[in-house]
Amino acid sequence: MKIMVAVKRVIDYAVKIRVKPDKTGVETSNVKMSMNPFCEIALEEALRIKEAGLASEVIAVSMGPTQCVDTLRTGLAMGADRAIHVDAPATLYPLSVAKILKALVDIEKPGLLILGKQAIDDDCNQTGQMVAGLLKWPQGTFASKVVLDKEKQVATVDREVDGGLETLCLDLPAVITTDLRLNQPRYATLPNIMKAKSKVIKKVTPDELNVEIKSDLELVQVTEPPKRKAGVIVSSVDELIDKLKNDAHVF
Amino acid sequence: MAAFVIQRALRKRSFSAIPSFPSSPFTSISRFVSTLVLGEHESGIVKQSSFSAVEAASRSIGEGNSISMLLAGSGASLQQAASHAASSHPSISQVLVADTDKLTHPLAEPWAELVHLVQHRGGYSHIIAASSSFGKNVLPRAAALLDVSPITDVIEISGSQLFVRPIYAGNALCTVRYNGVEPCMLTIRSTSFPVSLNSADSKSDAAPISQVDLSTFSEDSLGKSRYLKHTTQDTERPDLGSARVVVTGGRGLKSAENFKLIEKLAEKLGGAVGATRAAVDAGFVPNELQVGQTGKIVAPELYIAFGVSGAIQHLAGMRDSKVIVAINKDADAPIFQVADYGLVADLFEAIPELLEKLPSKN
Numbered sequence: 251m252k253i254m255v256a257v258k259r260v261i262d263y264a265v266k267i268r269v270k271p272d273k274t275g276v277e278t279s280n281v282k283m284s285m286n287p288f289c290e291i292a293l294e295e296a297l298r299i300k301e302a303g304l305a306s307e308v309i310a311v312s313m314g315p316t317q318c319v320d321t322l323r324t325g326l327a328m329g330a331d332r333a334i335h336v337d338a339p340a341t342l343y344p345l346s347v348a349k350i351l352k353a354l355v356d357i358e359k360p361g362l363l364i365l366g367k368q369a370i371d372d373d374c375n376q377t378g379q380m381v382a383g384l385l386k387w388p389q390g391t392f393a394s395k396v397v398l399d400k401e402k403q404v405a406t407v408d409r410e411v412d413g414g415l416e417t418l419c420l421d422l423p424a425v426i427t428t429d430l431r432l433n434q435p436r437y438a439t440l441p442n443i444m445k446a447k448s449k450v451i452k453k454v455t456p457d458e459l460n461v462e463i464k465s466d467l468e469l470v471q472v473t474e475p476p477k478r479k480a481g482v483i484v485s486s487v488d489e490l491i492d493k494l495k496n497d498a499h500v501f
Numbered sequence: 502m503a504a505f506v507i508q509r510a511l512r513k514r515s516f517s518a519i520p521s522f523p524s525s526p527f528t529s530i531s532r533f534v535s536t537l538v539l540g541e542h543e544s545g546i547v548k549q550s551s552f553s554a555v556e557a558a559s560r561s562i563g564e565g566n567s568i569s570m571l572l573a574g575s576g577a578s579l580q581q582a583a584s585h586a587a588s589s590h591p592s593i594s595q596v597l598v599a600d601t602d603k604l605t606h607p608l609a610e611p612w613a614e615l616v617h618l619v620q621h622r623g624g625y626s627h628i629i630a631a632s633s634s635f636g637k638n639v640l641p642r643a644a645a646l647l648d649v650s651p652i653t654d655v656i657e658i659s660g661s662q663l664f665v666r667p668i669y670a671g672n673a674l675c676t677v678r679y680n681g682v683e684p685c686m687l688t689i690r691s692t693s694f695p696v697s698l699n700s701a702d703s704k705s706d707a708a709p710i711s712q713v714d715l716s717t718f719s720e721d722s723l724g725k726s727r728y729l730k731h732t733t734q735d736t737e738r739p740d741l742g743s744a745r746v747v748v749t750g751g752r753g754l755k756s757a758e759n760f761k762l763i764e765k766l767a768e769k770l771g772g773a774v775g776a777t778r779a780a781v782d783a784g785f786v787p788n789e790l791q792v793g794q795t796g797k798i799v800a801p802e803l804y805i806a807f808g809v810s811g812a813i814q815h816l817a818g819m820r821d822s823k824v825i826v827a828i829n830k831d832a833d834a835p836i837f838q839v840a841d842y843g844l845v846a847d848l849f850e851a852i853p854e855l856l857e858k859l860p861s862k863n
Contacts, residue, residue: 376641379640382609417731
């Protein structure tokens with residue numbers, strides 16, 4: 251069984267982002283970019299499944315401009331066997347990403363598609379669910395534990411839901427999206443980074459996949475959130491209680 | 502630009518092409534704007550967050566919006582939830598009930614098929630769910646089946662097709678216009694659309710309840726996922742998402758044992774307990790108490806953070822609280838930049854003192 255993992259290149263999670271003065275978006279030039287943290291977890295899980303002897307190959311895919319190749323190299327250095335780069339415009343909405351992924355799944359026929367639960371830039375939390383819908387595969391979203399049964403061709407998934415945990419059993423092939431608690435991603439070692447340079451990254455275009463990129467969403471503007479007014483530092487618990495009572499009126 | 506014009510034209514066409522199935526029980530009302538709210542229920546009660554979705558639909562999406570709530574499940578608790586929905590919010594004009602074993606548990610596969618089916622019969626202009634784990638699981642899948650782009654976690658509705666949502670962990674607000682075909686699908690952040698007390702009162706004339714005809718329910722992707730179990734933490738404290746007061750602890754608490762101090766204080770204030778990712782990862786408290794970009798988003802009247810540094814990802818989940826109090830030993834902690842009242846102190850001294858001096862709220 252092959253596992254396909256979708257990874258996204260985003261602004262590094264630790265960067266304090268800046269909104270462009272012309273309100274067209276967020277400043278991305280000269281900003282540190284990394285693999286989306288949830289995608290790292292997705293890739294780590296695929297690698298662990300392969301290392302447990304339950305999968306034969308891990309394919310990392312990413313879509314977007316040329317620089318996505320860097321993200322794929324990171325994925326290859328972590329241990330992915332090969333990669334596919336879909337050369338596409340920078341802003342793809344999840345519906346287009348899901349259609350491209352479906353086209354790739356139709357070609358590669360993986361038994362499992364693993365994605366992060368959300369990208370930390372657009373915070374959409376949609377792509378996995380959408381591609382599962384398009385493929386008519388079952389979905390295990392927000393997974394914090396995945397157990398594969400090769401004999402029965404099922405995956406048992408613990409999902410992080412509002413009131414606690416939910417356990418589902420999914421027939422393979424299936425789509426799984428990862429929550430933060432699924433695993434601790436590994437670091438790529440130097441020898442693996444060197445080895446990754448000789449691994450194959452195949453480039454395709456949405457046209458070649460017969461996917462039409464159309465968008466039904468129009469970005470009107472991006473603005474800074476309203477600033478909170480400056481707070482005060484109090485010197486004692488008594489003063490704090492007094493402020494809460496008499497200034498903030500919360501008691 | 503050309504694509505844009507074509508999309509607009511398509512949208513217009515789809516308005517006039519609202520299908521009318523004579524057999525359907527709910528196409529008799531012809532309307533310009535009509536919303537389907539995906540309702541979530543538990544033990545016979547519709548969740549507050551689903552009423553927030555109704556609130557969002559009724560307040561902001563056009564005049565004369567007729568709102569239908571769709572509930573699914575099986576048996577008596579579903580029927581109870583239906584009558585609860587029908588009589589609990591004045592803006593709900595109809596309750597649709599899908600009663601089948603396949604929907605006993607809110608799985609994404611049958612729910613998405615259900616939404617697809619109901620949309621084809623009802624021709625809604627909008628489909629809304631709350632951004633709960635249910636809404637986020639189901640709505641995008643349903644949107645893919647309908648070939649439309651959904652919009653996640655809307656905090657403001659500026660027009661029937663114009664929405665504001667946070668991106669980059671709430672560090673930027675993005676306004677998007679939906680130009681696609683109907684339906685326009687969104688999940689809303691329930692803390693941004695509180696249910697007002699008046700509308701929460703039961704009303705005299707209950708909305709009609711109709712059963713969804715499931716004879717054409719597509720079985721394509723059903724049965725491929727099975728519900729096994731649900732584990733919850735029993736708690737007598739109010740729900741984190743809707744509590745008036747939230748007391749949160751971070752890594753500074755040092756142990757699960759010490760976290761009991763936070764629980765005590767929350768109990769005294771009648772509030773809920775929250776936690777940072779560090780506290781959850783260290784095993785002090787269960788995951789579902791995590792507040793932040795990847796956990797719960799809260800906006801209580803009072804948010805008190807103990808031993809919380811204030812990472813970007815945590816602030817994303819609480820920055821809309823009315824009053825934020827931070828107590829931390831480190832005077833340079835970023836949390837102090839968003840706090841209304843900050844106290845630089847050792848929390849192990851501050852909490853007992855607060856416990857002693859704060860007025861009890863029960």
